[in-house]
Amino acid sequence: MTLEEPAGDPAKRILAAALGHVPFDGWSATALRAAAADAGVEPALARALYPRGGVDLALAWHRQGDTAMVERLGAEDLAALRFRDRIARALRLRLEHADKELVRRGSTLFALPQYAPDGVRALWHTADAVWTALGDTERNVAWYTKRATLSGVQAATVLYWLGDDSPGHHATWDFLDRRIEDVMRIEKFKTKLRENPLSKALLAGPLRAMNRMHMPKMPEAPDDLPGRTRS
Numbered sequence: 001m002t003l004e005e006p007a008g009d010p011a012k013r014i015l016a017a018a019l020g021h022v023p024f025d026g027w028s029a030t031a032l033r034a035a036a037a038d039a040g041v042e043p044a045l046a047r048a049l050y051p052r053g054g055v056d057l058a059l060a061w062h063r064q065g066d067t068a069m070v071e072r073l074g075a076e077d078l079a080a081l082r083f084r085d086r087i088a089r090a091l092r093l094r095l096e097h098a099d100k101e102l103v104r105r106g107s108t109l110f111a112l113p114q115y116a117p118d119g120v121r122a123l124w125h126t127a128d129a130v131w132t133a134l135g136d137t138e139r140n141v142a143w144y145t146k147r148a149t150l151s152g153v154q155a156a157t158v159l160y161w162l163g164d165d166s167p168g169h170h171a172t173w174d175f176l177d178r179r180i181e182d183v184m185r186i187e188k189f190k191t192k193l194r195e196n197p198l199s200k201a202l203l204a205g206p207l208r209a210m211n212r213m214h215m216p217k218m219p220e221a222p223d224d225l226p227g228r229t230r231s
Contacts, residue, residue: 014041027054032053073133126151156179157179
């Protein structure tokens with residue numbers, strides 16, 4: 001993925017310049033310094049814009065990819081697609097326009113223990129962007145379960161995609177379809193479980209507790225995993 005050269009925003013200029021350095025230096029302080037020099041941004045300002053260096057650069061690039069995915073998804077006619085196929089299409093768009101080497105470098109970075117929570121939040125942000133773009137209106141515990149499930153599908157698909165050398169990444173798209181089919185089978189099982197009289201009786205208490213949960217409200221809660229419960 002590339003960026004247009006932004007004239008006025010130093011943060012975007014640095015990020016655009018960094019994409020040429022990351023394949024060689026990773027998402028690192030070295031890449032940040034080189035990008036700042038290329039963009040004509042003072043080192044002190046670059047550090048202020050990306051205080052954690054490479055990890056903040058990687059997260060900015062990831063968010064940019066999410067934004068681009070939502071824009072592309074909005075430009076497509078999805079009316080004829082089943083909902084599961086719309087989800088698959090969104091994740092496919094997310095990967096089709098990503099640079100594999102930059103993603104590989106990011107996966108290496110977020111595999112480090114100190115940055116693993118940032119990687120989880122990035123996956124969650126993408127899952128939330130997909131569900132929101134597709135018109136999800138859930139506000140209770142399903143808001144969490146949908147995003148958690150899709151984050152898992154996405155993580156597995158990205159890892160498969162990184163090692164996929166099939167023409168047009170057809171093997172990856174088949175893998176994605178299988179993962180979504182697995183999720184649909186689980187959802188069907190959950191529906192049958194909820195409709196079973198004995199299961200309904202056993203799960204009544206836990207379900208009442210879970211239904212007290214709701215999605216985070218901005219700006220009270222961060223764009224992140226934690227939420228709140230109704231009083």
